[in-house]
Amino acid sequence: MPAGFTGADFYYILPEIVLTAGALSVLLIDLIFRDRDDLTFPATLATLAVTMLVLLRFVGVDTMASRGLLAIDGFALFFKIVFLLSAFVTVLMSAMYLKVERVRAGEFYFLILCATLGMMFMASGVDLITLFIGLETMAVSFYVLVGFLKPSQRSNEAGVKYYLLGAFSTGILLYGMSLLYGLSGSTRLAEIGQAVAAQPAGGAVALALVLVGAGFGFKIAAVPFHMWAPDVYEGAPTPVTAYISVGSKAAAFAMLLRVFMEGLPAVSADWQMFFWWLAILTMTVGNLAAITQTNTKRMLAYSSIAHSGYMLIGIVAGSQRGVTAALIYLFFYLFMQLGAFAIVTLLRRSDVVGDELKDLSGLYFRSPVLAIAMLVFMLSLGGIPPTAGFMGKFWIFSAAIEQGYIGLAVVGVINSAVSLFYYIRVVVFIWIKEEVMGSEIRLGGAMATAVGITLAGSVLFGVYPQPIFEQAQAAAQTLNSFIPLAISR
């Protein structure tokens, strides 16, 4: 027990520890039982489940752990749940995919778990270094995962692209962080906040703000830092794409919220303006570019860009409602996005790559249930009630309206209307195109569970979102500082 450390410091990071242990054991299992390829899958699921259980012990806890590097609060908890859930679903949907691609699952799951670990630190870190290390853990795991299919050129290329641009943006991010450090002489967000508040807002703050913002912008794929996303999403193994588009994005948002809400509340005006532009660009470009895509994964990539735009609206608002909105949106986005990717993953058969829109055609005639599921996911992404997506959008726009960002809200809603155009195109392929593509679709138990979970989430939370709203509100509350409301209430 190193000096200045108590058991509490380790107690509070118990979930992370469990997760690490799980990851290592998965790795060991894979090493020991070389010939058995079916053990790591349950092991991974078990790890995630146990982690979740352990995590749930910390509901309502709000404290600092390990010398104020980690905040163990509702906010972190909420995000950790998001990560674990999405990891769980991702693993569920990977099993069959990996078989089809004929790659060993062990390392894959290990990397997934490590990425999750990094995310969890990103969610709860309140210190630049911790955040950075968490970020890198996640990023490196993803670099490997994206390039995981070595025989596939697309995968390799995606890997290189992701790696290069990721490293580049990390450099930018780091430079910004170094400036922040220079401004305050500390890596603790709270102290940075005090320091920035204490001094006249100089150019350096703005500079640091832009650089850090650009770094995060890359991770959440916000225009103009988004350009890696379509290529990487298209090239990466589909489950990985799913996990990047949900987990990595969520983690980046968590970090972003932490840094800007707790670290730079003093210059909120500046970064609100910054994100205002980012949000508008992201929504518009994402949606417009998606309209003419013919590859489902690419289309979903652009759509997920657009969705980051919507979430950014919540951050621009910066009010408690805004943060809550972002959380809620992320949570619902998890279900619909993962669901959509689950369907795409299903379409990967030995004879079909399955990521072109036309591969979806006639899906209805082959399996109505999947067609209905995909319909729900598309509508949810488009924000049509009674699906979860609508409730998310509702919160986002309400936050914008409340804070008086009418123009932003209008752009947002118009965009969400436009987005329906390409979501509906998918539906058209599934429901109206008659000819059926490729061989039979085998819906394994794991995949069925994945689709089931996501479908249930998208529908149930659309009809009765109350519990999530409560949780999200509680979680957002624990984030210490908010932008005051324009109107008094």
Added chain:
Amino acid sequence: MSYAEFPLLSLILFTPLVGAGILFFVNKQSHNLIKWVANVFAGLGFLVSLPLWFRYDQQNPDWQFVERMPWIPSIGAEYFLGVDGFSVLLILLTTMMGVIAVLSSWTAITTRVKEYYIFLLMLQTGMLGAFVALDFLLFFLFWEVMLVPMYFLIGIWGSDNRLYSAIKFFLFTLVGSVVMLLGILAVYFEHWEVTGVQTFDITRFHELNMPFELQWWVFLAFFLGFAIKVPMFPFHTWLPDAHTDAPTAGSVILAAVLLKMGTYGFIRFSLPILPEATVASVWWVAALSIVGIIYGALVAMAQRDWKRLVAYSSVSHMGMVMLGLFALTPVGITGSIVQQLNHGITTGALFLIVGIVYERRHTREISAYGGLSKVMPVFAAVFLIMTMSSIGLPTLNGFIGEVLILQGIFVVNKLWAAVAATGIVLGAAYMLRLYQQTMFGDVTNPKNEGLSDLSLREFATFAPLLVLAVWIGLYPTPFLNRLTTSVDHVMVRIDSTYVPRPLLAAVQEPQAKAQIDTAGPVRGGAR
């Protein structure tokens, strides 16, 4: 339990949905079973809605059959249902049209029968929900739910250009409604700020007095949403396409009920929640409506496609409805509501009529027909009656609506009334031309020789519409009486700010104003 606390509205609301659910488990091959189930549930939906007619107390100004339970407390949204006379009528119209639509598709739909009926029933629930919801969020939910089934109805079972029309319909309506959502939120926060209560309760919004600026913006937002649905003049362009390419039942529902959503929205939300803004924008809305009336009629006159003609005619008629609405006089609003029913009945019937011949001949070209009254006399008679009701012949329903609307607008502005009235002449022109070209003359096209007259089922779809057309035409009192309280409710919100300006020598003007408050019933105030 007494009928007071019996959840009648929920029953009405979910009966079709249950039907859809059951259909989902029926084998998609057994078409007859599917049809029967669908028809039974549509009929059931109509039956359970009948008590609304008999049990509705038209003296009681409050909302009736109210059901209320928390839904999303954290944003103050509730599961809050209730009706007044206006919505009662629209609900009955909806359920009845549901039956007719389902029945009319018996032979028309041969492919993917199961999905078809499922979507039709889901659509039914969506529409009913919008009419019974007293919670703005709930309303919006149902309002958008409607889009999807309709999209599929057009997109899967439509004719040539269906995908284009379907997406056009979808996007148009969607753009409108999302902007409307912003308006809703603005009202929501305003109400929260003023009263400290966060709720979507429409009845509370009705008592909210917002600053004019805000009202103005919200009005625009609402206007976009509702005007596209109505559709009013510049936003009407989705309608002809949607109508033309939709299957018969789709067109019927679209014309009879879906378009009413827009006007319903105006009456239920725009007018009572935003009185000042409404009054301020009367002039341009009225102008748009009048343009719509004339324009729709003119374009209709130039159509070669039977269904398109009817579609444009309904643009014209809905313009009339909007005009009566924005007369902001009790007579005008009453008339506009009655005219909504009439439009539902008449235009619905006209689309059924097109459907009948389309099913037999598979063309909508007017020129392809002629002399039909020789081969299908009964059909011709029905068509004649509906034509007459469409051009507002007295003793038929259309007349009541038009006369009330015009009288209502007349006291506001003579000129508007005069111009709008020309719509009647034009209406006669294009409808009669249509009738002449299709029904009269010799049977030019040999294909038309062997057409069979209405079958019993087909006649059954028309019978209720005919009865209603005559009933409303001869004795509309029961309908009008049910409307008094709803109309008063709106007027009470409007009156305080609204002063009619007669163009002609206005003697005793002030006293007129004085009398409005006394004579202008305040019964609705109790809400």
Added chain:
Amino acid sequence: MLDAVAFYTLSFLILGLGVAVIAARSPVHSVLFLVLNFLFVAALYVTLNAEFLAVIQVMVYAGGIVVLYLFVVMLVNLKRDPEQYADTRRVGRIGPVLAVVVLVELVAMAAYWSIRDAAPAVSLAVREFPEGVRGGNTEELGWVLYTDYLIPFELASMLLLVAMIGAIILAKRSLQP
């Protein structure tokens, strides 16, 4: 005076070598330039009394990473010069220009701002070190690292594990045919 001289010479060398790295024709050369660059950076660290970092810089960077690069460069025995094919769509020209512009902007902004008046704004938590630790950079660094930043340190170990596994997975010839 002296540190000024040191600074200017070092920075001149660092920048010059940096330019050389990105300008050199063959990758081998640039690797070598990179090594030198790192060494001078290490030297700069020494002037900023971060001796331990300097050591790490030399060992890890110059000793580890660069060697890795060298291996790869050798491994990748290029049949044709990678630079020969150039995609026309690439924005070759504007990039550097824009970079320079941004640099100017950074400098301009940096000129506004100096640590001196920023620092006292916040009273930093002054670390007190226990008796065992004498005032050497390495000892203090070790202390801070193993107390304050223990968790990141542990996490970094995971990170390195991931990197290792990943590198192995990717680099080894795949088992499956």
Added chain:
Amino acid sequence: MLEITPQHYTILSASLFMIGVIGVLTRRNIIIIFMSIELILNAVNINLVALAYELDDLSGQVFAMFIIAVAAAEAAVGLGILLAFYRNKETVNIDEMTIMRW
């Protein structure tokens, strides 16, 4: 001028940073691009160390240390990916990795 202020270090690191950026933007040999990224990281490190020196606070150096570790990790992974790519494509020319576009 002779007196070395933080600005000097900032400018130094900024310049190195931009040299790296230019490298990333201009070179077509991926390996050299990797190296440019290393330059960027070094720039950051210089900044951090200089600031730590000015502020007389160690966390800057700690940060720099972590960055070095991460740089090592990244380099390993990156080169791995590059090798995998090279095996399939027989090239390290960045302009030739355009299977996925539009």
Added chain:
Amino acid sequence: MDLIWLIPILPGIGTAVNGLIGIRFFSKRTAGLVACSTMGLALLLSVSAFVQLLGLPGDERFHQVTIAHWIPPIPLDTIGGMGSFEVPWAFTLDPLSGMMLLVVTGIGFLIHVYSTSYMDHEPRPAYARFFCYLNLFCFFMLTLVLGSTFLVMFVGWEGVGLCSYLLIGFWYHKQSATDAGKKAFIVNRIGDWGFVLGIFLVFFTFGTLDFHEVAQAAAHMPVEAGAFGVVSSICLLLFIGAIGKSAQIPLHVWLPDAMEGPTPVSALIHAATMVTAGVYMVCRNAVLFTHAPTIMMIIAIVGAATALVAATIGLVQTDIKKVLAYSTVSQLGYMFLATGVGAFGAAAFHLMTHAFFKALLFLGSGSVIHAMNDEQEMTKMGGLRKYMPTTYVTMFIGALAIAGVPGLSGFFSKDEILASAFIGSPWLWVVGAITAAMTAFYMFRLIYMTFHGEYRGPSWKHGHGDEHAHVEGHGEHSDHAWHGPHESPRAMTIPLITLAVGAIFAGYVGIPAVLGEPIGIPNAVEHFLEPSFVAGEAQHAEEGHQLSHMAEFGLMGFSALVAIGGILLARRNYEQQPAIANRWAESFSGTHRVLTHKYYVDEFYSATFVAGTMSSARGLFTVDRTIVDGIVNGTGWTTIVVSWVSHVFDKYVVDGIVNLVGSTCREVSYGFRRVQTGLIQNYAFATLVGVFAFVTWFLVSR
């Protein structure tokens, strides 16, 4: 008398029975029986009601029956504050409506009877359909007559329009017939436009729509002499309605075309009853109109003009029904002239007499046409006297009556009008007199060309065969052999005779005072109708300006002379030396042409359209076919052009904008795709650009 609401209902029932069951199942006999019996009952009822009405003292002859609410009261502010807009289903029996009631039911009944044999050659369903329509017409006409509020009257008003549409287009396979029907309906609609606005203004002004209450209220309003106030505008609007319905200039174009319909229809609808609705309506609102002298003037002038113009056209028509049609128009002009000068009594009186003799003439012509196997050209007739004596005699009586030969009904009524016209202004009287002369002329031209002289028609093969083997206009039957002109069956002649009697004696209820007093017969009609034209106590109808007996006798004599003169001239031209007619035609060829072309009114309307065409040639080119059949009347052309222009607008502008937005999005989208070059360095560059942009922005913003 409380059962008057039954009077309209009865034919309504007939309609329902014939329409719902009859067309399918009834034999011709049953169908006819149903129709006639309902009308008969209606006639009986109205007679009894009328008798009861007569039983009442003069000033209490007003009976109103309300059977139900139609539109329940709805608050609506009017000039006078908050009124309530309500319309009951209420019927009024007062002298005016009573008289009209008798006319409608009486003549209606006769024509039903007439039709039973006239339409005998229709196939069974068509036969039933015809009576269904005919009954429907009576239902609406009676509603119109009895309706005690504007709106109820409007019900009938529009309804009769519908029926005339249906009946004109009864032979719907004839393009011309359906066109004519459509034209009639739409022209009427144009009139109704004015009428309905008038109604709204009435309510807005008086807060009620009940004729009686309106009259009461109006009586207290100042007479708008010279001024143009509310009442004037009301009257103007109402009059527009009347113009449309009663085929006055400029909306008279539809009536001649309406002759496409079966002859009984022309007789009933386009001579006796419907077309007089306008006059009836004006009389109903006598009080209103008397308060708007300006409008009265206009009415008088329009009436006079119509009378003259129509008469002149009538001079040269050679189609027997067309002649009668134009004479109808001209007679209606007379009536309006009368109302215009305030002689409502005279107008109503003439309305009644005209109903008799014009119905008579039409039925007669019908029987002629019947006999001539659907020949309507008088030039192809002649000498029919010996083949069909009854028809001849009756028609001759009718002609005398309409010509205004003393002793027959037409004389008295027309004389009344002329007299009061003279009071109004001598010029009007002059016009009236000239018209009278022309009327006499063309009527007898008709008589002579048809019945006198030698037979000019087609020859026929003598032989056996049934009497009624010829039918009107029906393709499937017309090949039957035709056995030459012959007297019509009894079912047709009896109504003729009855009407002839009426045509003679109907006038004696209204012998002018100047003639009446000596022989102790008061002018019954005038006093009988009086209460309907004045409101309550305002008993000063048109006292003050009375003609001296001398003058009145003078006028009478003159008109009689004029009539005789006309007759003689006609006799000279068309019986003794027909050559003259042609010679005149040549010498006045210009005039003649103008007249034969009905003053080029239709052509004028078309011309307006042609102009429109030239302006928008392209639009028209694409659309020609639609226009050709879409034409409802001259102005219809312009409408169609406009409609097509707006159609094109809708298609290419409104819709175009929408699609433009769509395609723009698509293009932009492609643009974004092009940016995605797949080159990592471009992506990095984009990032740098982003950084640069924001950094610069912050730099300047500080």
